[in-house]
Amino acid sequence: MPSRGRIVSPLAALCVTASTVAQTIVIQRSAPDEDRWNYPFNASVGFRTSASTFAAPPGDPAFDDRDAQFLIGWDTSAEVTPGLAPTRYEILSATVTVTTISGGVFVFDPTTDDWRTHLDPADPMFIADADAGRPIELFGVGFRNGFDAQTWTEFSPFQQAPFGNWQGTRNAFATDNEGRSGRDISRHVEQGFTPTPFAVGQASGVAQGASVPFDTPWTFALDVADADVLAYLRESLRSGRLRLMVTSMHPAPTMGQGAQNWPDYYTRENKFAIPLGFAATLDLTVRIGSGADLNGDGVVNGGDITVILNQFGGPGDADLNGDGVVNGSDITVVLNSFGA
Numbered sequence: 001m002p003s004r005g006r007i008v009s010p011l012a013a014l015c016v017t018a019s020t021v022a023q024t025i026v027i028q029r030s031a032p033d034e035d036r037w038n039y040p041f042n043a044s045v046g047f048r049t050s051a052s053t054f055a056a057p058p059g060d061p062a063f064d065d066r067d068a069q070f071l072i073g074w075d076t077s078a079e080v081t082p083g084l085a086p087t088r089y090e091i092l093s094a095t096v097t098v099t100t101i102s103g104g105v106f107v108f109d110p111t112t113d114d115w116r117t118h119l120d121p122a123d124p125m126f127i128a129d130a131d132a133g134r135p136i137e138l139f140g141v142g143f144r145n146g147f148d149a150q151t152w153t154e155f156s157p158f159q160q161a162p163f164g165n166w167q168g169t170r171n172a173f174a175t176d177n178e179g180r181s182g183r184d185i186s187r188h189v190e191q192g193f194t195p196t197p198f199a200v201g202q203a204s205g206v207a208q209g210a211s212v213p214f215d216t217p218w219t220f221a222l223d224v225a226d227a228d229v230l231a232y233l234r235e236s237l238r239s240g241r242l243r244l245m246v247t248s249m250h251p252a253p254t255m256g257q258g259a260q261n262w263p264d265y266y267t268r269e270n271k272f273a274i275p276l277g278f279a280a281t282l283d284l285t286v287r288i289g290s291g292a293d294l295n296g297d298g299v300v301n302g303g304d305i306t307v308i309l310n311q312f313g314g315p316g317d318a319d320l321n322g323d324g325v326v327n328g329s330d331i332t333v334v335l336n337s338f339g340a
């Protein structure tokens with residue numbers, strides 16, 4: 001803990017420090033900076049002109065349950081200053097769209113399905129799917145094998161493990177960031193849980209349970225009030241790279257072969273995608289605030305000063321003024337917003 005003297009000093013500076021003026025930034029992108037079919041047998045990596053999402057067969061020991069995933073990403077560093085304290089990024093809204101290519105091969109399910117509906121019907125824990133079809137869900141992206149937000153690109157390899165070992169090995173994976181864990185949810189059926197997506201895709205102009213026509217746009221309104229989603233988005237803006245993973249559990253019993261019954265999406269490399277508005281889009285509104293509500297309880301108070309004191313003298317998320325160290329100046333930032 002710091003000495004009393006180190007706390008008193010910023011109190012004295014309070015009267016001469018100007019309040020931070022909040023700055024609101026609106027990002028509107030008509031195409032992603034990266035998109036990638038995230039699938040073991042995708043040899044064309046980021047160049048492919050479409051991507052699909054589907055599940056491995058129930059109980060298949062060789063593959064992730066969410067076998068084929070679709071990664072979309074944006075470099076936000078030009079619009080939103082990276083490297084700030086996470087709490088300074090006040091995410092007001094975040095909406096993403098993707099567009100499916102194929103028509104008449106699957107039906108619209110607007111809500112998440114329980115993990116047990118994906119089990120083999122012979123499994124004693126199996127329960128029937130309560131509504132027709134499977135949802136298209138949006139998650140965050142986690143990395144393994146030395147990759148991170150800065151080093152991964154749409155041309156990075158799918159995995160580092162020897163070919164043939166496809167479970168839990170993908171370099172970029174879907175995460176629901178449950179409890180801010182960054183966990184991989186790609187094997188959620190095998191591991192026995194239902195992940196919470198950042199958003200469930202809503203098909204424009206399609207009724208629940210109805211067949212999805214060609215070139216249907218899907219809207220994902222991210223739940224920015226959710227602490228796990230908010231933490232993910234803040235860390236993304238802090239890194240300057242926002243990546244999201246589109247996934248679904250549409251059954252593809254022969255691993256993407258045979259009659260198609262799963263969604264296929266336009267990538268930015270598809271010659272029709274950008275001219276016709278079919279590439280993934282991003283609308284994000286963020287306010288750069290003081291960040292003073294460090295503990296996220298909705299009010300700037302003594303609890304936030306406690307967060308600073310717990311990190312005092314070192315680097316940390318409580319470095320609100322960005323001078324590289326958690327110190328008295330950061331307490332001043334909190335005092336300037338006290339009670340707000």
Ligand SMILES: [Ca+2]
Binds near residue numbers: 034045047268269
């Ligand atoms: Ca691409």
Ligand SMILES: [Ca+2]
Binds near residue numbers: 113129132134
């Ligand atoms: Ca369903």
Ligand SMILES: [Ca+2]
Binds near residue numbers: 292297298299304
């Ligand atoms: Ca607080």
Ligand SMILES: [Ca+2]
Binds near residue numbers: 318320322324326329
């Ligand atoms: Ca500081």
